[in-house]
Amino acid sequence: MKKLFVAASLAIFAGGSAFAETKIGAIFDLTGGLNIYGLQQQNALELAVDQINAAGGVLGEPISVVSYDAQSELSKYTQFTTTAVLRDDVDALFAGLTSSSREAIRPIVQANNVLYFYPSLYEGGACDKQTFVTGSSASQQLDVLIEWAIQKYGPKIYIMAPDYNFGTISAHWVHEYAKQHGGEVVGEDFLALTVTDYAPTIQKIQQSAPNFVVALPVGANQTGFLEQFAAAGLKETIGVVSTNYGSGNQQVVVSPAAGEGLIASQGYFQVVDNPANAAFVAAWTAKYGSSEPIVSVAVDTWNAVHLWAAAVNKAGSTDIAAVTAALESGLTFEAPNGTVGFEPGSHHLRQNIYIVEGDANHSFNVVETFEGVAPAYENTMCDLIKDPSIATQFTPEGL
């Protein structure tokens, strides 16, 4: 009965939407603990839609946006995804920050065959036909970072990571790439998100005497680790590298004494120097001011909207099969973080990875740019061209 109702309402909406403007849904954490990211994702989406609409929209019609505030609560993602898909009949959904939010959304968009863009860096491996990931994956960032850090600091590595799948999967990749590039993991510690006192971790780091620490602090409390590490006087002798430092503007919170010299790698930093980024930063500053640096998930969202719009225009329709084919056709976009384009098989983005160094003014300097880094792990595991029926999140063996 329920199925019948869903089918019937879909038919009614589908009948109506042929004449309506194109509609996209946005579900981000506008309030609650995660809004440090969610507000910027929402801002980026609105800015991208403004720009596309000013240039004529998609298929000659302006795009309209339906927004929901997920309040940093997982249950709201399930609820609002259902609403966006069934009541509001969106043509594409842009939503989610944490992996748990993405996993809450995926079954719903899959069952209803709606295009879904996940604009956030994460541990990697998500694979299904409806889902497109614009953030960088852990293996994408860590491959280049670990090789670079072993050359710069030496082979001995200590891992400090949060105690959930982002941390454990990232740690797996550190082990993997350490082996590949001639390094060795001499110790690791996984920490709950509520830990505020890092003295035990700092002692263990000193005990195992690494050349550098891969620090993956998540959330406000864990940035305290960097303060305490620096205050213990270890920064002079032990390097610190991270794939997520800066992703939530930690460089603003951390004092210059602790932040100077920290190494981070991601798909975007505001200091990246190219014409597309200059235009993007100018447009952002004009609309939202410059009180907070722009974080990578904002650019991931911006890229997602633009890639979707380009694909709709190329396909000449909002039909999901046609748009998916266009997205898989090697379409590229001149993004603030360089040229980006989806890998046809894995639905992940080939993109630049930047290695930056913290300076004394709560900001970064770009140290090295790796151009067009492929999401290697996702490309090996996930081929949606060959097998469109895959719907899973691959995790490295043994995890």
Add this chain to the structure above:
Amino acid sequence: MEADFLATVLLSSLSSASILLIATIGLAVVFGLMGVINLAHGEFLMIGAYTALTATQAGVPYLLAIPIAVVVTMAIGALVEVLIISRLYGRIFDTMLATWGISIAFYQLAVLTFGTVSPGIGMPQISVKIGDYSLALYPLLMNVVALLILGFVYLLMTRSIYGMKARASIQVPEMARAIGISSARVNTMTFALGCGLAGFAGAVLLPIVPATPSMGFAFVIKAFLTVVVAGPVTLTGSAFAAIGLGGGASVTASFLTSVAGDAFFFIVTALLLWRFPLGISARWRRKL
């Protein structure tokens, strides 16, 4: 195991216990002396941190910013007590619900006022060397701060007129009122004191834990469990509970993993509450 490693573990575990005690003592005062469970305790800590941060940004020296944070949180605490808590005495679940609501409102107010990221003030970059190991000095200083604040609250409660009135209003409220103690005013003062101590904790821990709207969440669970384990002899009990739980967790984390440290904290809490349902101090003869 080398002696220098053992020494650093011992010292830093003591400072872990002290940090927990500093974060807990305001909650202990409010719960122990008023029977009110203040679920917004963590948010008062956050307000203290933001007040100290704002003051230092305005050019006030850090040491002066701490008393400012105490005064501001006491004032807000007094206001909350008069407007909300005073109407709910004796209704423990209603006060929990109300203070929980207050905590959500304060959290979102902080996001709206300060945004989601504010620059931290950083820790003094001074470290102490013990053999091959070095320790940051500031967390070690927290041992001294914890002793001072414990002594201050103890003296305030035992030697001052306010302290006597506060204990009288809790032990025999009717008799206290009969001899002319205005228990409503004393209660406002006690709640404000608890909030002021939370503000003090937020300000003094600011170099270790940067000010963020959600910083209260990290403290409130462990602080709350420490107070519950402590039981009726609030001050001494909290000190012992903080050393046992916080210090023990830190030692465990040093030798095993941080996850094991957290597990130690919660498992020992559960075991203690199973053996001593009213807290470890239920049968002590002390009063504070």
